[in-house]
Amino acid sequence: MSNFQITEKFISIEDVVHKVIRPEAGAINTFIGTVRELTDGKRTLYLTYEAYASMAEKMMARIGTEIEEKWPDAKVAITHRVGRLEISDVAVVLAVSTPHRADAYEASRYAIERIKQMVPIWKKEHWDTGEEWIGNQQGTKAYALGSKTKEDLHG
Amino acid sequence: MVNVLLFAQFQEAAGRETVEIEAAGQSVAHVKSVLKENYNLQDLDQAMTSINEEYVDMDTILNDGDTVAFIPPVSGG
Numbered sequence A: 001m002s003n004f005q006i007t008e009k010f011i012s013i014e015d016v017v018h019k020v021i022r023p024e025a026g027a028i029n030t031f032i033g034t035v036r037e038l039t040d041g042k043r044t045l046y047l048t049y050e051a052y053a054s055m056a057e058k059m060m061a062r063i064g065t066e067i068e069e070k071w072p073d074a075k076v077a078i079t080h081r082v083g084r085l086e087i088s089d090v091a092v093v094l095a096v097s098t099p100h101r102a103d104a105y106e107a108s109r110y111a112i113e114r115i116k117q118m119v120p121i122w123k124k125e126h127w128d129t130g131e132e133w134i135g136n137q138q139g140t141k142a143y144a145l146g147s148k149t150k151e152d153l154h155g
Numbered sequence B: 001m002v003n004v005l006l007f008a009q010f011q012e013a014a015g016r017e018t019v020e021i022e023a024a025g026q027s028v029a030h031v032k033s034v035l036k037e038n039y040n041l042q043d044l045d046q047a048m049t050s051i052n053e054e055y056v057d058m059d060t061i062l063n064d065g066d067t068v069a070f071i072p073p074v075s076g077g
Helices: A013-018 A053-070 A101-118 A150-154 B008-014 B028-039 B042-046
Strands: A004-007 A027-034 A042-051 A075-081 A083-086 A090-098 A121-127 A130-134 B002-006 B018-021 B048-051 B054-056 B067-071
Touching: A004 A053, A013 A027, A013 A075, A013 A090, A027 A101, A042 A075, A053 A075, A053 A101, A075 A101, A090 A101, A130 B008, B002 B008, B002 B028, B008 B028, B008 B042, B018 B028, B028 B042, B028 B048, B028 B067
Parallel strands: A004 A075, B002 B067
Antiparallel strands: A027 A090, A042 A083, A042 A121, A075 A090, A121 A130, B002 B018, B048 B054, B048 B067
């Protein structure tokens, strides 16, 4: 079972955590992203997530590699769900284990920020008033070509 | 032939998931202009591009059999 997965099914938090449990670790940090009902005063009815699944898994694995380079004793697992998600459903679960807690906190934050920057997954908001694909990564403009360097993309 | 993948708003605008284009030896920028012209995809300038699942620049040259994807601003998490 890969540590980096796109799935159409319910994500078991326990399963993701289990992938990083090991004797060397004294800390595991998880990040769980859930579907929020209210954004800027607008009421979301449900979300649809779509992914370029094969590339998304590859890019999530790359985030794992980046983390292992920055925090050499870290181990990472990430699962992201696609399809229709209702309010409060779990969209993403990531877990990082490290020997000591400070690294686990830092690395888990790093992982979710990188997901939002460069993993090809898209979210469509559905409201009473309509629907829209959202591109909300840090500085959507960064995705206009040329403003992001190869180094940014390839870590 | 080059296989082009479209996702999210691009897929909806074009009304299809894939496009086959004769573009071996051409740049990614060329493919982008073909798509803009033929498939109602005016927002492609907001996209990043990948070839065979790796991000590339617009001036990268395509080989026969490559898979190109235009990646709209991502919003996972």
